[in-house]
Amino acid sequence: MxxxxxxxxxxxxxxxxxxxxxxxxxxxxxxxxxxxxxxxxxxxxxxxxxxxxxxxxxxxxxxxxxxxxxxxxxxxxxxxxxxxxxxxxxxxxxxxxxxxxxxxxxxxxxxxxxxxxxxxxxxxxxxxxxxxxxxxxxxxxxxxxxxxxxxxxxxxxFDRSKGLPVTIPKVDVGSHQVTVQEIDLQVSDAELVEISKAGMLALTLEEMKIIQSYAADPAVQKDRQQVGLGAKLTDCELEALAQTWSEHCKHKIFSAAIDYEDTVTGEKQQINSLFKSYIVRATTDIRKNAGKDDICLSVFKDNAGVIRFTDDMSLVFKVETHNSPSALDPYGGALTGIVGVNRDSFGTGQGAHLLFNTDVFCFASPFYDKPLPPRLLHPRRIFDGVVEGVEHGGNKSGIPTVNGSIVFDDRFAGKPLVYCGTGAIMPSMIHGKPSHEKCAQIGDRIIMVGGRIGKDGIHGATFSSEELHEGSPVTAVQIGDPITQKRMFDFLIIARDRGLYRSITDNGAGGLSSSVGEMSQDTGGFEMHLDRTPLKYPGLQPWEILISEAQERMTLAVPPEKVDAFLTLSKEMDVESTDLGCFTDSGHYHCLYNGKTVTWLPMAFLHDGVPQLKIPARWVPPKTAEPQPSALIDFDAALKQLLGSLNICSKESVVRRYDHEVQAGTVVKPLTGVVNDGPSDAAVVRPMADRNEGVVVAHGICPRYSDIDTYHMTANAIDEALRNYVAVGGNIEHVAGLDNFCWCDPVKSDKTPDGDYKAAQLVRSNQALYDYCLAFGVPLISGKDSMKNDYQIGNTKISIPPTLLFSVIGKIDDVRTATTMDAKRAGDKVYLLGSTADELGASEYYTLLRGCLGANVPQVDAKSAMTRYRAVNTAQKQGLIASCHDLSDGGLAVALAETAFAGGFGIDADLRRVDASAGISDEKRLFSESASRLLVTVRPEHQAAFESLFAGQSCACIGSVTAAPKLRITGQSGAPLIETDIADLKAAWQAPLKEL
Amino acid sequence: MSRNVKAIVITGNGTNCEREVATACRLAGADCDVVHIAELLAGRVRLDGYHFLNLAGGFLDGDDLGSAKAGANRLRHAAVHGSSETLADQLQQFIAAGKLVMGVCNGFQLMVKLGLLPALGGDYLTQSATLTHNDSGRFEDRWCELVADSDSPCVYTRGLDRLYLPVRHGEGKFVADAATLAAIESGHLAALRYTDAEGRPTMDYPQNPNGAMNAIAGVCDASGRLFGLMPHPEAYVQRTHHPRWTREPQLPEEGMGLWLYRNAINFLREAVL
Missing domain, CATH: 3.30.1280.10 (Phosphoribosylformylglycinamidine synthase subunit PurS)
Incomplete structure (x- = not known):
């Protein structure tokens, strides 16, 4: 009862x-x-x-x-x-x-x-x-x-005596027998397609046919007989193949053979894997160039990238996306996103202590007032749900959220982007071995630790490999449990320090199938008993157990002689751990249920059997034009309108909901200035209280530029991340990058007739990634791609703008030399570093105030930027910089306003003194988004030393900080263009999201 | 002084400030162990080996049943392995021995819900006040101005006047009935209050970040040895913790939060060691 x-x-x-x-x-x-x-x-x-x-x-x-x-x-x-x-x-x-x-x-x-x-x-x-x-x-x-x-x-x-009846939401396992189905693949092509579609397998006909011919191979059939399997594949096997071969797990688009044609240059190119040709090659070349100064320790192969921090500590960083689940259930999707990426960074190398979170969201306007197509949640619900999900995930995990941003564009109504990142730290050596290395050995036990398995998250890997459509499965939605996970981490870090395991990885997309499947590549096979797994409720089919993405689970390789100690500690610490089998050298992906074999797949076929995708890519630049020069502009009003735009305005109401200083290491916090509400460019974290080295984390993201050219979108994202990083004091010689691509489907098909253009956008983005990472000497250590960010139901298709989030992690030698963005003292001189060009294409100003795209997208000159960033680092170390703020959306005018009101001072600036290309109007001097520029304030007594560091560079003293709390900007004619109280500017900047 | 003060920070089940609390204890001169509650429940570690118990911030059991409710239930009911003794029993002995207990944030919530604070009339077993949802209905991270009651018996705030510390909570609103509140006031048990910029206790948001009655930020028992507070003293022990350290060159190297730990350790050196 x-x-x-x-x-x-x-x-x-x-x-x-x-x-x-x-x-x-x-x-x-x-x-x-x-x-x-x-x-x-x-x-x-x-x-x-x-x-x-x-x-x-x-x-x-x-x-x-x-x-x-x-x-x-x-x-x-x-x-x-x-x-x-x-x-x-x-x-x-x-x-x-x-x-x-x-x-x-x-x-x-x-x-x-x-x-x-x-x-x-x-x-x-x-x-x-x-x-x-x-x-x-x-x-x-x-x-x-x-x-x-x-x-x-x-x-x-309402019955006031009895109230509501008791409802028990128990999972109804019904009369379904636990069985293993066999699937006949010797059928017509149409039926193969139907099997894939009905089973949510997301396998193409070509892939289905490869599996079909595998199953038909007499040698294969003979091999299967030995383990008691028939000629037909089991449902477990088909699911294992679908999971391993999914876009989500296999990155088929980034591995594809691409035929690229640039119609501007007439150049044609065969690209064999974007990943290898641009991303891996960039890192390989940079590491070679760096020689003994190479900071990379583990790149691309583990759950997260690892770089050197100090001689005795290493840094781990990973950024993930959780877009599709967040579209369906923003709260659960985002919460699961943050706890999921925490597992990634924790499960890197031998296991790492989690240090900080980052989060970057791309949404449509929360005030969106047009009709929405079916199945889409209103952007305001997405906003609220995602923010709350990350809040619960991050805060309850005890990890400070130190850096992030929110980008608005109404195309993100089709699919919101939810990027979650986790930084972690570990001793560089554990038990005398490099901590970033791990390897399961033959005979090691497969131990699953943490939460139990349910039907949650089934088909997450394959679901996120498709666009959002009517049949998108609801089981792909789940809710994370940060406390169960925290208990698990508390336990595992002790187990790590006692040397109780040899390898560790997380259970994310694809569940056990993915985690055990990948770890077993160390030994060349495994034997796992699916009936031994702890379940949330009875009645799960073996294939469901295999691919369930139920949260809060890690998979470990535990040497047999340490299993007892491991399990005892686990029990004592109230964490469930289960021995599921062992790693072998059988060459096979071998699962059993109640002693009977249910999968027997050669590792080679599973991991290398997927055919290479072929994608056409053709670059025809969009037709763009610059607007006519505008007549009289009310610059005061324009600046306030920009400050109050969703992309530029204060995100304080969101930032305060995240604990950004737990662990007591956050030295440069997300909010700064005289009343703690100015927008910091990046975060600085001191991981060890008794030492002065700090970790610096920043990011760049500018999807609007993709509407002109993804090459420059990418270059600007990289530069924005680095200039934010440098603005707070990050050492430009000790920094690594992470690339997170969120694209719309770039594979040409009936559904995507413009696929060759979208693929060309992808190619160009990768080309810029290689060119600029190399030019800046920033190795890529990890990344992720999410390639199906489209919405398609009926005739309505919404594709997101191609979006690259470029995150950076690096070092500041002494956190006490960090700089923040707020003006510090009246009388300080204001410098603009970097020249200003006629580059307002896809700018916030053109979009918002001129209602046009424009043509001149900002272009990055990495060589001069690098010289500037090095000089800024030197000035910071010498204590010559009072404040430093990057110029991005809204250009110089916005940067001046933010620096002034964050510091509680006024600024007098003169546009005649701005280093700009000849003939550039006041309007463009104020609002151009030319890259690599920084606004710096310097005490008068440091002016000479500061200027000498920038000799021969673009470095213009454009004004000074004033006690009078007004922003005054003089135009080229000598007449005042802007004269406004900083309180009014700040009010405009704070207004839009204050109540959210 | 022949012996060092031994401090303990209990962790596990969602506690997450244990490392920085231990750092604060060590900087203030104590030896400090971070001990997982499993060690205590297994009986391998006992509270009576320590002088200064720290209940740190976090989300015990996710605060799923209300902040620290499930955590308090565990201390009351979970038995130490192989005995019928609970951790609440060990805690009562610890208090009776004249030792110190400080709870910060979730630790304060835990103490209040166990009945350890304000413990009027020396009753350490009955809950008489609570910490509930902020009036804003939201978790918030912000720094607050605070003032100590110079007439309070609180050993931690002795000699202190104004403080500046961060709060980071969703359930920090101190609530008690009129009689309890009156007893707290007459006993000067509200050792710490939220203030405006001039140091006057305030009910105005956001200076009073949660709507706490009488602007109460921290409460002690009549002995002054048990103390809980919503702001995080361990989050301001170094100059670079201060949100404006890059613009206020006169800030000392040592943060104000450390003063509370120093007071605790000085008290123990004089009274207990």
């Missing part, structure tokens, strides 16, 4: 959760309610005595100071409509899990396998609201039907 325990706030106690929801309902849906109050409901499906039940209800489940609790007795009153929202069966219910553990402590006995606690929330709405409006509120804001279920009860129909 399950019980419903309801917990309500006492009369007179404020309900901030309810108040916020009332506000959000108004913001999201325009529905004004009188009040919203909330109740928590625990449905307990377990055998408990009355005493135990009372102890639980009045103990962990209720706060006696502010709450009331009732068992099987409704507390709802004084409402017009009641809505109760709970989870669907099988969805991770973290509060339910915690309540179960709490009750177990009280009773001293574990729950039986089928026993559980389920949580739900009751919303008591008051105001002019009927059932239909309530339905709109719940489906449009309160809940997500993919993972949640709800009940709506108007006051008149």
């Amino acid at each position: 399950p019980w419903r325990i309801e917990v309500a706030l006492k009369d007179g106690v404020r309900d901030p959760r309810g108040e916020r929801i009332k506000h959000e309902i108004l913001e999201h849906l325009g529905i004004e309610l009188t009040s919203v109050r909330t109740l928590d409901v625990y449905t307990i499906d377990a055998t408990l005595s009355d005493d135990e039940l009372q102890t639980a209800a009045n103990g962990p489940l209720c706060d006696p100071i502010v709450q009331l609790v009732a068992i099987d007795n409704p507390l709802a009153s004084d409402f017009d409509v009641l809505i109760e929202v709970g989870y669907r069966p099988g969805v991770t219910d973290n509060a339910g899990r915690t309540a179960r553990e709490a009750i177990q402590y009280i009773t001293g006995r574990p729950f039986a396998p089928a026993e559980a606690v389920y949580t739900s929330v009751q919303y008591l709405l008051k105001g002019a609201v009927d059932v239909a409006t309530a339905e709109r509120i719940v489906s449009g804001f309160l809940a997500n039907g993919l993972i949640q279920r709800w009940t709506i009860v108007p006051a008149a129909e």
